[in-house]
Amino acid sequence: MNKLKKSVTVRFLSIDASNSFFDNFSANYAVNSESTSCSRIITNRTVKHLIKILPYSNDSFIISVVKERNTWQTKASRDGEISGLALNQGIIGDPYYFSVIPKDKIILGFTTGPVGSLKSVATFVLDQFNSNRDEKLKLSFISKVKKINEFNELPNYSSLHFKINSEYLIDVPNDAPQLIKDLGGASYIENNIELSLNLDCSDKLESRINKNSLIDIVNYLSKSDVCKVLKVKGSDNSGNKITLNFGYEYVNYKTELKLRNKFIDQDTSLKVLSSAKEYFYKLTS
Structure with missing residues (x-):
């Protein structure tokens, strides 16, 4: 089977929140990890999000997300038959992969969906680990040059x-x-x-x-x-x-993947996030 090439860009955001958010993040992460599947579906403004907690690794809390595509999905066969997709309590959407590093107050992540939604999805995900819902988290892309x-x-x-x-x-x-x-x-x-x-x-x-x-x-x-x-x-x-x-003035990590499937699997996403994290610390050290 021929491998597919996929370009990926990981972006880095700083997290503006109170000290209590970062102090409690590990405990809130552990609570969300207690379910057997470590995942749940949450609806935000009629759009479903599947949030999955992955194992903690090297100061990083890994989270994967699938944001529902809010469009009508159909399946078409060679004989011209058009039908809907049968789902069993699941969703069809775009994947997002995040790594949260509370000690440095940053989150890095990437998506194969609309890039413009990465920041809003990251904010929504972090809100799920916020004990004080009255506190509004603010994310900002990390700049290379302060122009x-x-x-x-x-x-x-x-x-x-x-x-x-x-x-x-x-x-x-x-x-x-x-x-x-x-x-x-x-x-x-x-x-x-x-x-x-x-x-x-x-x-x-x-x-x-x-x-x-x-x-x-x-x-x-x-x-x-x-x-x-x-x-x-x-x-x-x-x-x-x-x-x-201001074009491309923000820190990002680019790589090209060779995939057997049309989506990026969990193991591959972990490798990408790990490489991006290493790149970031070399760049900022």
Whole structure:
């Protein structure tokens, strides 16, 4: 059987939470591990998530997730027969694999589903190990270069240019900027094509984006780390022209797998997370 090649990108996020969350994480993890299968299905906003607890290893708490695909699933056979998929208390969806390292307050993970949903799924998963549900956890992608402060302090913006694969516009979250929602809902945009947008920024009524919407778009896209190119042009208080590039400014680990199946199995995911963790500590030491 020929092996399939699959590119994987592991992303790294810092966890902003109280000390009690990290102090209690190990105990909460142990409680969730008590069931025979170490897994359960939880519904969030009508979407089912299967969360599976894997064995603790080398300061890392490993969690795998399957997020239900909220679309109608069908099966088609060669004779033209179209039918639904018979499920026995299971779900069909996209896999996510996470490694939580409480001592360093980070979580790393990857998915073969929509990349833009990785952060929201990670937040949902961590909430299941939070004793204080009134406390809101905050995750942030870990930057290589801290340019975002320079961007936020720039007084004048003139244009925004970014390139993004249409794959990342699938399953756009509700808190995304309106422009991103519009692109995600556009029926004329095909799957798996690269979009290149050049947008002028102005406070004029006819302008597609103004200063506030540009800031929202850049903050959203830079945190998701999905743009090869994400450039902002503007000027400082002295009128000097400035160009800032936020494309791929966040720490990530890339690898290519050769698989016998179309999905990434548990053992392979553990190897990927272990290699990504080793890479991260070499990079930050």
